Amino acid sequence: xxxxxxxxxxxxxxxxxxxxxxxxxxxxxxxxxxxxxxxxxxxxxxxxxxxxxxxxxxxxxxxxxxxxxxxxxxxxxxxxxxxxxxxxxxxxxxxxxxxxxxxxxxxxxxxxxxxxxxxxxxxxxxxxxxxxxxxxxxxxxxxxxxxxxxxxxxxxxxxxxxxxxxxxxxxxxxxxxxxxxxxxxxxxxxxxxxxxxxxxxxxxxxxxxxxxxxxxxxxxxxxxxxxxxxxxxxxxxxxxxxxxxxxxxxxxxxxxxxxxxxxxxxxxxxxxxxxxxxxxxxxxxxxxxxxxxxxxxxxxxxxxxxxxxxxxxxxxxxxxxxxxxxxxxxxxxxxxxxxxxxxxxxxxxxxxxxxxxxxxxxxxxxxxxxxxxxxxxxxxxxxxxxxxxxxxxxxxxxxxxxxxxxxxxxxxxxxxxxxxxxxxxxxxxxxxxxxxxxxxxxxxxxxxxxxxxxxxxxxxxxxxxxxxx
Amino acid sequence: xxxxxxxxxxxxxxxxxxxxxxxxxxxxxxxxxxxxxxxxxxxxxxxxxxxxxxxxxxxxxxxxxxxxxxxxxxxxxxxxxxxxxxxxxxxxxxxxxxxxxxxxxxxxxxxxxxxxxxxxxxxxxxxxxxxxxxxxxxxxxxxxxxxxxxxxxxxxxxxxxxxxxxxxxxxxxxxxxxxxxxxxxxxxxxxxxxxxxxxxxxxxxxxxxxxxxxxxxxxxxxxxxxxxxxxxxxxxxxxxxxxxxxxxxxxxxxxxxxxxxxxxxxxxxxxxxxxxxxxxxxxxxxxxxxxxxxxxxxxxxxxxxxxxxxxxxxxxxxxxxxxxxxxxxxxxxxxxxxxxxxxxxxxxxxxxxxxxxxxxxxxxxxxxxxxxxxxxxxxxxxxxxxxxxxxxxxxxxxxxxxxxxxxxxxxxxxxxxxxxxxxxxxxxxxxxxxxxxxxxxxxxxxxxxxxxxxxxxxxxxxxxxxxxx
Numbered sequence: 001x002x003x004x005x006x007x008x009x010x011x012x013x014x015x016x017x018x019x020x021x022x023x024x025x026x027x028x029x030x031x032x033x034x035x036x037x038x039x040x041x042x043x044x045x046x047x048x049x050x051x052x053x054x055x056x057x058x059x060x061x062x063x064x065x066x067x068x069x070x071x072x073x074x075x076x077x078x079x080x081x082x083x084x085x086x087x088x089x090x091x092x093x094x095x096x097x098x099x100x101x102x103x104x105x106x107x108x109x110x111x112x113x114x115x116x117x118x119x120x121x122x123x124x125x126x127x128x129x130x131x132x133x134x135x136x137x138x139x140x141x142x143x144x145x146x147x148x149x150x151x152x153x154x155x156x157x158x159x160x161x162x163x164x165x166x167x168x169x170x171x172x173x174x175x176x177x178x179x180x181x182x183x184x185x186x187x188x189x190x191x192x193x194x195x196x197x198x199x200x201x202x203x204x205x206x207x208x209x210x211x212x213x214x215x216x217x218x219x220x221x222x223x224x225x226x227x228x229x230x231x232x233x234x235x236x237x238x239x240x241x242x243x244x245x246x247x248x249x250x251x252x253x254x255x256x257x258x259x260x261x262x263x264x265x266x267x268x269x270x271x272x273x274x275x276x277x278x279x280x281x282x283x284x285x286x287x288x289x290x291x292x293x294x295x296x297x298x299x300x301x302x303x304x305x306x307x308x309x310x311x312x313x314x315x316x317x318x319x320x321x322x323x324x325x326x327x328x329x330x331x332x333x334x335x336x337x338x339x340x341x342x343x344x345x346x347x348x349x350x351x352x353x354x355x356x357x358x359x360x361x362x363x364x365x366x367x368x369x370x371x372x373x374x375x376x377x378x379x380x381x382x383x384x385x386x387x388x389x390x391x392x393x394x395x396x397x398x399x400x401x402x403x404x405x406x407x408x409x410x411x412x413x414x415x416x417x418x419x420x421x422x423x424x425x426x427x428x429x430x431x432x433x434x435x436x437x438x439x440x441x442x443x444x445x446x447x448x449x450x451x452x453x454x455x456x457x458x459x460x461x462x463x464x465x466x467x468x469x
Numbered sequence: 470x471x472x473x474x475x476x477x478x479x480x481x482x483x484x485x486x487x488x489x490x491x492x493x494x495x496x497x498x499x500x501x502x503x504x505x506x507x508x509x510x511x512x513x514x515x516x517x518x519x520x521x522x523x524x525x526x527x528x529x530x531x532x533x534x535x536x537x538x539x540x541x542x543x544x545x546x547x548x549x550x551x552x553x554x555x556x557x558x559x560x561x562x563x564x565x566x567x568x569x570x571x572x573x574x575x576x577x578x579x580x581x582x583x584x585x586x587x588x589x590x591x592x593x594x595x596x597x598x599x600x601x602x603x604x605x606x607x608x609x610x611x612x613x614x615x616x617x618x619x620x621x622x623x624x625x626x627x628x629x630x631x632x633x634x635x636x637x638x639x640x641x642x643x644x645x646x647x648x649x650x651x652x653x654x655x656x657x658x659x660x661x662x663x664x665x666x667x668x669x670x671x672x673x674x675x676x677x678x679x680x681x682x683x684x685x686x687x688x689x690x691x692x693x694x695x696x697x698x699x700x701x702x703x704x705x706x707x708x709x710x711x712x713x714x715x716x717x718x719x720x721x722x723x724x725x726x727x728x729x730x731x732x733x734x735x736x737x738x739x740x741x742x743x744x745x746x747x748x749x750x751x752x753x754x755x756x757x758x759x760x761x762x763x764x765x766x767x768x769x770x771x772x773x774x775x776x777x778x779x780x781x782x783x784x785x786x787x788x789x790x791x792x793x794x795x796x797x798x799x800x801x802x803x804x805x806x807x808x809x810x811x812x813x814x815x816x817x818x819x820x821x822x823x824x825x826x827x828x829x830x831x832x833x834x835x836x837x838x839x840x841x842x843x844x845x846x847x848x849x850x851x852x853x854x855x856x857x858x859x860x861x862x863x864x865x866x867x868x869x870x871x872x873x874x875x876x877x878x879x880x881x882x883x884x885x886x887x888x889x890x891x892x893x894x895x896x897x898x899x900x901x902x903x904x905x906x907x908x909x910x911x912x913x914x915x916x917x918x919x920x921x922x923x924x925x926x927x928x929x930x931x932x933x934x935x936x937x938x
Contacts, residue, residue, distance in 0.1 A: 109824075109826075110719065111715055111719075111825075111826035112715070112824040112825050112826045112827075113718055113719075113825075114824065134719075134721070155664045156662075156663075156664050158662050162661070162662060163661075166639075167662055169668075169671075170635075170639070179914070179918075183914050185912060185914050185915055185918075186912075186915075187915070188892070189822070189887070189890060189891050189892035189910070190824050190890035190891070191822045191823060191824060191854075191855055191856075191890070191891050191892055191895065192631070192632075192822075192825070192854045192855060192856075193625075193627050193631060193636055193822055193851075193854050193855075193856055193895035193896050194625075194675075194822065194892055194894070194895065195624045195625050195675050195820070195894045195895060195896050195897060195898045195899070196892045196893055196894045196899060196903075196907070196910050196911065197675075197899060197907065197910075197911055197915070197916075197919050197937060197938070198672060198675070198676055198680075198918075198919045198922055198937075199638075199671050199672060199674065199675050199676075200915065200918060200919070202638075202668050202671035202672070203667060203668060203671070203672055205668065206663075206664050206666075206667070206668050207667055207668075211667075222723070223718065223719075223720075223721035223722070223723065224721075226721075246580055246581070249582055249692065250579065250580075250582075250603075250692075251692075252603070252692035252693075252695075252763055253692070254691070254692065294721055295767060295770065298764060298767050301764065351664070353658070353660045353661075353662055353663065354660060355578075355581040355583065355659050355660060356580075356581055356582075356661070357578075357580035357581045358581075382662075385660070385661045385662050386660055386661060386662075387660075387661075387662050418658070421658060421659035421660070422658050422659070422660050423657070423658035423660055423663055423665045424665055425663070425664045425665045426660065426662035426663065426664060427662050427664050428664060429664045430664070430665060430666060434665075438665070438666065441658070441665050441666075442665065442666055443654060443655075445648070445652050445654050446654055446655075446656070446666070446669065447666075449648075449654075449667075449669060449925060449926065450666050450667045450669075452925030452926075453667055453921075453922060453925060455925075456918060456921030456922060456924075456925060457918065457921075468666060468667075469666070
């Protein structure tokens with residue numbers, strides 16, 4: 001695609017749309033504030049936008065996009081910038097459209113167990129708001145304290161509870177979207193079921209901002225589960241931890257969390273948080289297993305069943321967290337693995353995913369590939385979903401090794417995923433950094449269909465260009 | 470679109486692909502057998518195909534479709550023909566592609582709680598097969614004893630259990646699809662999570678055979694719930710029955726079934742089945758409420774909570790079905806309402822759907838519209854989902870009244886749905902019969918996007934032409 005340059009006249013038009021104080025340029029704001037808009041949580045990438053625009057509502061988003069569409073200016077939508085695949089990086093410069101001011105919870109409909117929100121609401125803020133009226137919004141990425149719901153929609157984010165409750169896409173009934181032409185549509189209706197035409201809602205979710213900008217979301221909600229039980233289970237063999245995951249499900253239990261952490265993941269995170277944790281020498285991995293429900297007695301029964309399953313494995317002493325503080329600490333350790341890895345080193349995070357029972361094979365394969373190519377990885381993730389986050393640590397690798405040398409081993413990891421019935425991203429998206437590998441997961445015919453769909457929505461290719469394919 | 474005529478030379482080519490015994494024409498088979506291929510369960514429609522082709526595998530489907538693509542011959546995919554929107558009717562003649570021989574359960578993967586099946590497997594056959602190994606496939610349309618899984622995918626069919634477990638689309642991980650060009654793709658991977666490119670899986674589901682022919686499906690499964698409790702709750706006021714639905718959810722209970730039946734629905738069905746049922750004069754509607762789970766004691770606790778909610782309504786004596794025979798009879802009555810209505814009269818079935826709490830308003834509105842335009846309707850459906858099946862009875866209506874006169878009142882019913890945040894089909898699809906009303910639910914911009922997508926998949930417009938839009 002050929003893009004045009006953002007002229008001062010166009011910047012003036014943007015100012016008319018959103019007000020001058022919401023059009024930021026490198027000249028107008030402090031350097032580090034501006035620089036932050038050019039980064040997300042992906043490695044150490046930075047791309048400067050020509051201008052940052054902060055609209056307040058769908059009509060302003062529409063006017064901005066329409067202007068850019070007419071003048072062939074790239075538009076990169078951005079939420080909180082917590083993405084791990086570079087989806088929010090303005091690699092073709094142009095307009096960075098921040099959704100930070102689209103941050104209202106518009107309605108919580110207790111009669112219908114639904115809520116209507118804007119995309120700039122922080123995930124945890126929304127969770128807490130609905131919890132106050134006894135309702136439950138399950139998707140909870142590790143970054144829930146800062147990530148926006150809009151970013152969660154862009155990648156269909158999951159999080160620990162996905163194993164029982166599914167990912168973001170399972171809670172969306174209807175979306176208001178500003179198309180790349182500037183037109184505003186609603187994708188569906190506010191109903192639990194819908195068999196009226198093609199499913200544009202699910203097409204938008206996971207499309208990483210390449211098909212339009214979501215400006216309102218209608219979520220379905222559940223009754224809030226009143227009780228949880230949390231267990232930290234230490235394993236002497238990593239593969240046994242991965243194997244036990246399948247066994248729990250086969251016993252008829254669906255945990256609300258089933259997280260795998262190899263020794264270093266949990267050690268780095270507890271160090272980083274300064275939460276003391278005894279880790280016997282022979283423990284190589286942990287499972288963090290959560291059960292939830294409305295009836296505590298029932299949960300204890302289920303916990304006993306889990307214990308019975310675990311008896312068949314070589315486990316250490318199981319820690320049953322029985323108060324809120326202890327539970328919070330354990331979850332905090334789990335959630336901060338990513339941060340602790342980032343604190344230790346630049347890293348590349350691969351979001352591998354396979355059918356649940358193939359996890360031991362994947363883990364073994366990742367380690368073997370690492371050994372062969374001489375890199376270290378820290379692995380953890382949503383074992384119940386077969387979703388393993390492989391963090392490749394930069395450590396002492398040279399620029400050449402880091403930027404070029406890792407391509408082959410990463411390709412081999414992804415090829416292994418596909419061979420096992422899996423794919424290259426479970427919840428982080430393709431964005432910029434996995435783009436080069438998409439051919440491993442998808443055949444050319446699939447990509448042609450996707451490019452065709454992109455062309456239907458975005459004939460000028462202005463919306464988040466350079467992402468996915 | 471301009472279509473070509475199916476010449477004897479092309480019929481001969483089809484015979485080469487599938488074998489002569491699997492190419493049926495009006496001349497070769499008995500008239501009533503052939504006629505059946507031109508019908509489904511929608512009103513009394515009939516359209517004769519030029520030829521019925523019965524392939525045995527994806528490769529044969531591909532060869533048939535490729536031939537039709539090259540020669541611009543319409544292809545109408547057909548499952549069991551139990552559809553209620555005319556989706557399987559070959560209205561442009563050409564090839565009717567029956568999936569009846571694609572009827573194998575290829576694998577049940579107990580380690581991963583997954584199964585791979587062909588689209589011609591009967592829903593209930595599949596349910597029973599996975600139940601034998603302790604697994605659960607929840608979607609259960611009323612026609613589960615005869616409908617094919619492929620048809621369920623075409624419309625994302627629901628059924629009573631959708632209220633707790635979602636519809637067909639919530640159980641699909643991956644699809645093998647023969648595109649209208651004849652190319653064969655897999656849409657995704659066999660994983661619970663997938664954030665790798667646009668979601669072609671969900672785009673195919675509910676596309677009513679207009680984007681390709683599904684030839685294999687990978688479903689995710691759940692552990693089978695060991696116990697159920699079933700209650701039949703009689704109400705003296707129809708609207709109270711609809712109101713009670715929301716109240717049960719707000720009490721924190723998610724039933725595995727929450728069915729609404731107005732007096733006549735249950736009376737006609739029990740008469741049709743010759744199952745005696747006492748219906749006191751003052752009872753105007755029923756709710757059939759099912760709870761399921763792994764622990765019977767827990768279910769009784771939940772049942773008590775349901776009773777506590779129902780105390781606030783004017784209900785008759787609640788029937789608690791406590792043995793398998795009684796439960797089967799009650800479900801049989803619910804499932805046969807459609808058949809009993811069909812037995813009594815030709816009817817048009819409108820698959821209205823609204824947010825759950827708007828059901829009383831919808832029901833009242835439907836009856837008011839019926840009174841104003843002089844038609845009778847029998848209403849029942851999945852109240853937990855806000856999905857009300859409105860059966861408009863032909864009775865003594867003239868051809869003119871039936872074919873033309875009902876258009877305005879049906880439009881008014883659909884307009885009411887949309888006004889209440891709902892839409893015009895929850896699970897039956899648009900197909901042929903709701904096509905004229907789609908503009909009520911979807912804006913022209915939405916339809917343009919859908920037509921654009923159709924063009925990407927099917928540039929010659931051969932696949933199930935004349936459906937949806």
